[in-house]
Amino acid sequence: xxxxxxxxxxxxxxxxxxxxxxxxxxxxxxxxxxxxxxxxxxxxxxxxxxxxxxxxxxxxxxxxxxxxxxxxxxxxxxxxxxxxxxxxxxxxxxxxxxxxxxxxxxxxxxxxxxxxxxxxxxxxxxxxxxxxxxxxxxxxxxxxxxxxxxxxxx
Amino acid sequence: xxxxxxxxxxxxxxxxxxxxxxxxxxxxxxxxxxxxxxxxxxxxxxxxxxxxxxxxxxxxxxxxxxxxxxxxxxxxxxxxxxxxxxxxxxxxxxxxxxxxxxxxxxxxxxxxxxxxxxxxxxxxxxxxxxxxxxxxxxxxxxxxxxxxxxxxxxxxxxxxxxxxxxxxxxxxxxxxxxxxxxxxxxxxxxxxxxxxxxxxxxxxxxxxxxxxxxxxxxxxxxxxxxxxxxxxxxxxxxxxxxxxxxxxxxxxxxxxxxxxxxxxxxxxxxxxxxxxxxxxxxxxxxxxxxxxxxxxxxxxxxxxxxxxxxxxxxxxxxxxxxxxxxxxxxxxxxxxxxxxxxxxxxxxxxxxxxxxxxxxxxxxxxxxxxxxxxxxxxxxxxxxxxxxxxxxxxxxxxxxxxxxxxxxxxxxxxxxxxxxxxxxxxxxxxxxxxxxxxxxxxxxxxxxxxxxxxxxxxxxxxxxxxxxxxxxxxxxxxxxxxxxxxxx
Numbered sequence: 001x002x003x004x005x006x007x008x009x010x011x012x013x014x015x016x017x018x019x020x021x022x023x024x025x026x027x028x029x030x031x032x033x034x035x036x037x038x039x040x041x042x043x044x045x046x047x048x049x050x051x052x053x054x055x056x057x058x059x060x061x062x063x064x065x066x067x068x069x070x071x072x073x074x075x076x077x078x079x080x081x082x083x084x085x086x087x088x089x090x091x092x093x094x095x096x097x098x099x100x101x102x103x104x105x106x107x108x109x110x111x112x113x114x115x116x117x118x119x120x121x122x123x124x125x126x127x128x129x130x131x132x133x134x135x136x137x138x139x140x141x142x143x144x145x146x147x148x149x150x151x152x153x154x
Numbered sequence: 155x156x157x158x159x160x161x162x163x164x165x166x167x168x169x170x171x172x173x174x175x176x177x178x179x180x181x182x183x184x185x186x187x188x189x190x191x192x193x194x195x196x197x198x199x200x201x202x203x204x205x206x207x208x209x210x211x212x213x214x215x216x217x218x219x220x221x222x223x224x225x226x227x228x229x230x231x232x233x234x235x236x237x238x239x240x241x242x243x244x245x246x247x248x249x250x251x252x253x254x255x256x257x258x259x260x261x262x263x264x265x266x267x268x269x270x271x272x273x274x275x276x277x278x279x280x281x282x283x284x285x286x287x288x289x290x291x292x293x294x295x296x297x298x299x300x301x302x303x304x305x306x307x308x309x310x311x312x313x314x315x316x317x318x319x320x321x322x323x324x325x326x327x328x329x330x331x332x333x334x335x336x337x338x339x340x341x342x343x344x345x346x347x348x349x350x351x352x353x354x355x356x357x358x359x360x361x362x363x364x365x366x367x368x369x370x371x372x373x374x375x376x377x378x379x380x381x382x383x384x385x386x387x388x389x390x391x392x393x394x395x396x397x398x399x400x401x402x403x404x405x406x407x408x409x410x411x412x413x414x415x416x417x418x419x420x421x422x423x424x425x426x427x428x429x430x431x432x433x434x435x436x437x438x439x440x441x442x443x444x445x446x447x448x449x450x451x452x453x454x455x456x457x458x459x460x461x462x463x464x465x466x467x468x469x470x471x472x473x474x475x476x477x478x479x480x481x482x483x484x485x486x487x488x489x490x491x492x493x494x495x496x497x498x499x500x501x502x503x504x505x506x507x508x509x510x511x512x513x514x515x516x517x518x519x520x521x522x523x524x525x526x527x528x529x530x531x532x533x534x535x536x537x538x539x540x541x542x543x544x545x546x547x548x549x550x551x552x553x554x555x556x557x558x559x560x561x562x563x564x565x566x567x568x569x570x571x572x573x574x575x576x577x578x579x580x581x582x583x584x585x586x587x588x589x590x591x592x593x594x595x596x597x598x599x600x601x602x603x604x605x606x607x608x609x610x611x612x613x614x615x616x617x618x619x620x621x622x623x624x625x626x627x628x629x630x631x632x633x634x635x636x637x638x639x640x641x642x
Contacts, residue, residue, distance in 0.1 A: 005618075008632040012618050014639075019625045029638045036638070059428025061612055062455035090520035111451045111505055111518055114497045115459075115612035118621070 001034060001058065009061055010036055013119045020120045025052070027119070036060075038119050041071070044130045052126045053102075054119065064113035066095070067126050068102040075103050075133075078140040083133075091142035093129060105129045164193035170318070182206040217241065217250040217284065217311040221299055221326040224268070228302050231286075236276065237268040239284065247315070250282070250322065255329065257411035264313075281314035284324060296325035329415055337371050341547070342554045347373035347416070349550045352441040354378045354426055354457050356406045357510065358390040358532060359471055360447030362539035363546065364406050365392055368414040370547060375410060375417060376437045377403040380425040381511070390510075390532040426453045435460055443549045444468040445542055449507050449514045451497075458493035461485065462614045467549045468493075471542035473508040477530015478577035480538035481506075482570040484545050488607075488614055490568040495608040495615075500569075508535075534574040541570055541600065567602030574598070 014027035017038070025040035036056035043049055051071035057063045069075060075083040077092070084097035088106075095104040107125040108117065132146035164180040171178025180193045183203035194200050219239070224231075231237045241250035242260035250266075253259045266282030276283055286299065286307040299307045311322040334343045349372050353360050356379045364375060379402045383393045393405035403421035410417050426434055426448070438444055438460045446457045446468055454470060461468040465487045473480040481503060485492045497504040509515050510529040519525035548558050548565055575597055576585040588596040595601065610620035622629035 004635060007635050008618055008629075009612075011632055011636050011638060012622060012627075012629075015627055016621065016625060027638050028641045030641050032642055037641070057428055059431065059452075059456055062459050063428045063452060086521070088520045090523035109518060111507070113451065113455075115455065115494050116498060116617065 002036075006060060010056065013038065016118055017120050017123070022120045022123050025119075025123050027056075038065075038123075039070075040123075042123075042127060042130070044127075044134055046134055048134070050130050052105075052123060054122060061115040061117075064108055064110050065119070065122065066098075067105045067107050067122055068098050069105060069126070069130075070102050073102060078137050091144050092136075093132070093143055093147060161193060164195075165191070168193045215248050215250060215313070215320075216323040216325055217252075218255065218325045218327055219252045219268075219284065219309070220255050221328045222330075223252065223254050224299060224326070225302050231268060231270050232303075235270040235274045239266050239268050240264070241266060241282070247313070250311070250313075255327070256415065257408040266311075266313075270307075282311070283313075284309050284311045296327075297323070299326050333414070334371065337369075340557050341370050342551055342556050343371040345554050346371040346547075346550060349442045350374035350376070350440060351546060351550075352376045352378065352437050352444045353406075354444065354446045354453065355448035356402045357381070357387070357447060357449075358392075358535045359473070359539040359542065360445060361392045361402065361406045361409070362536055363445050363447065363471070363543045365409050365413060366540070366543040367546060368410040368417055370543075371414060372550065373414070373417055375407075375419045376422065376441065377406055377419065378422045378424065378426060378434065378437070379403050380423055381513075386511075386527075390529060390535065426456050428456065431456060431460065435464065438466055439464040441466050443546045445546055446470045447472070447539075447542070449510060450517055451504075451507075454493055455497075458485065459613050462487045462492050469542050469545050469549070471538050473510075473530050473535050473538055474506045474577075475508060476528050476577070477508055477534035478575050478580065479571065479573035479582065480535070481572070482538060482541045482545065484549075484565075484568055486568075491605045491607045492611060492614040494613045495611045496569065496605065498608050498611070499605050503571075530574075537572055537574070541572065565602070567604050569603045569605050571601040571603060572599075 010027050017025050017027065024042045025038055027036060027038045029036055037053060038056065039051065039053040041049060041051050049071065050069060053068045053070045054065045057065055077083055083092060083094060083103045084101045086092050086094060087097070088095050093106045095106045097104055105126055107122050128147055132143045135146040136143040165182065167178050168180045168182045177196065179196055181196050182191055183194055183200050183205055185192045186202045186204065191206065227237055240253040241264040242253055243250055243262040243264040244260050250264055253263065264282050265280065266284060267276055267280050268284045268286065269276055270286050272285060272287060286309055289298065289306040289308045297309045299309055301307065309324040309326065311324045312319050313322055337343050351367055351372055351374070353364050353375065356364060356377050364377065381402050383391060383397050383400055383402050383405050385398055387393070388395050388398070392409055393402065397405045401421070401423040403423050407419045407421050410419050424430055444457065444461050444466055446454055448454060449472065457468060468485045470483040470493060471480065483493060483496050484490065491499065508530055509525060509527055512527055515525040515527050545565060548561065551558055573582055573585070576582050585596050586594050588598055607614065609615045610617050618632060619629040622632065
């Protein structure tokens with residue numbers, strides 16, 4: 001299922017995560033079903049705990065990996081709704097939630113993703129999203145007001 | 155119009171005689187004095203009249219049959235002396251075209267029989283018969299059929315209409331030689347018939363490219379596209395309104411066969427995805443060229459990976475937003491920049507794609523920020539598809555002494571840019587008018603741009619070594635596939 005190139009790349013991703021200082025995240029191999037996941041617990045600047053999880057898709061690195069925020073669960077908006085209920089939201093920078101209802105953070109859209117993007121850059125966007133989320137909770141303003149949006153051709 | 159019953163009767167008889175190609179008691183002439191057609195007794199002198207021949211009045215139907223089809227069944231007709239045949243009935247019966255000739259029959263089908271010899275009894279329900287009369291000398295008319303045993307036959311097609319039997323012109327056609335001779339002076343048809351093209355995406359551009367390649371004589375196609383033809387596609391796609399609902403791969407398969415009936419076409423109504431990558435891989439490995447006309451980047455990146463790994467030339471064509479222009483990238487693996495190199499070198503151009511379908515719109519939309527479907531015009535997409543086709547042809551004939559070889563230097567660049575209009579809001583908004591500029595960039599011209607390969611490309615370069623080195627790691631150690639932390 002996984003090519004040698006993919007396995008080598010995932011090993012490199014794990015090394016890069018730690019060498020870039022993202023030691024709270026690790027690339028794991030699930031022995032039982034031969035799948036990979038990058039995940040870890042992290043704290044926001046306010047000290048709140050979050051868990052980010054990136055299941056590695058079969059087509060990685062050509063295929064964009066999704067990033068889910070799995071803890072706290074469920075995640076609420078400032079107005080008390082589930083963030084996952086917003087689905088693909090520009091205001092909250094989210095994509096389709098997981099089947100379990102976990103929020104998917106919009107780090108790159110498919111039309112912007114390419115194989116040279118490494119996982120520590122994805123996690124960095126996840127950390128920025130968490131900071132923006134806490135600003136959203138504090139102010140009630142859309143999360144998109146606190147993180148810049150990639151130039152869009154829409 | 156004459157009211158003379160005798161004259162009316164003579165006209166009727168004369169017309170029937172002409173239709174049936176037999177002499178009659180009266181004939182038709184154009185009376186220059188009356189300036190009308192009249193019937194006169196056969197043999198009478200008509201100094202102020204123009205004789206009307208059967209050829210002049212040749213508004214009768216024509217029946218077209220495949221000589222190869224009949225040759226293949228010659229043993230059957232020799233045994234049974236009768237052979238069923240089906241015709242597409244076009245234009246109220248003006249043209250009867252054997253269904254086996256092409257992939258797309260008419261909505262009206264005429265059933266008939268081919269009879270070997272005049273005296274062969276025919277099925278009672280049949281009102282259309284093609285009679286093969288034994289001949290002696292070879293005649294180079296369309297109605298002549300030379301059987302595999304060397305016997306010569308002249309065909310007459312007869313059809314019962316409104317109680318009377320009418321004669322139709324009969325034309326045997328031998329498709330492949332007649333098609334090939336039209337291309338032979340410019341293209342190496344014997345080479346192309348064994349060449350294989352994989353088309354990923356057969357929307358407007360991909361379908362056009364496939365059909366053009368079929369016209370050129372390319373003999374093998376694999377078509378990959380999960381979409382069905384919708385009404386919204388019709389103003390752009392070669393498939394017509396009567397095809398709505400069919401898979402695009404099936405529509406294009408039929409259109410290819412309409413142009414090249416011997417083409418071997420395999421259809422795959424699926425999307426290229428990581429899940430079916432290993433199913434797609436052998437198709438690409440067996441191809442001589444891959445044409446990728448999908449809008450979405452994910453499929454392009456996967457196709458790029460497969461083509462580089464299998465060392466197959468790929469050509470990526472696409473229109474910009476609302477088809478104000480377009481671009482074509484040709485990738486010769488490990489020689490020219492691959493699609494990932496292109497994305498890294500030209501990030502803006504690589505994301506400037508046409509939103510031609512709801513799926514393409516959904517890929518960039520958010521539920522709170524919808525994106526409109528804004529397809530460009532077909533006529534603005536076709537220049538891009540033509541360029542894709544031409545580059546593909548050059549790749550297919552690269553090892554031959556083709557006439558196209560003189561274009562090698564013209565098409566040396568890996569990336570090509572085309573502009574249909576100076577689109578407001580883009581860097582091309584202020585282009586000088588085409589008619590006023592000879593050296594500045596204008597619309598309606600191709601620009602070839604040289605790009606360098608990215609030696610550190612994740613697909614065609616050595617990304618892992620490069621990144622590993624940047625972290626002071628030894629990539630050679632990765633060759634042993636070191637293990638990662640494990641979870642059960």
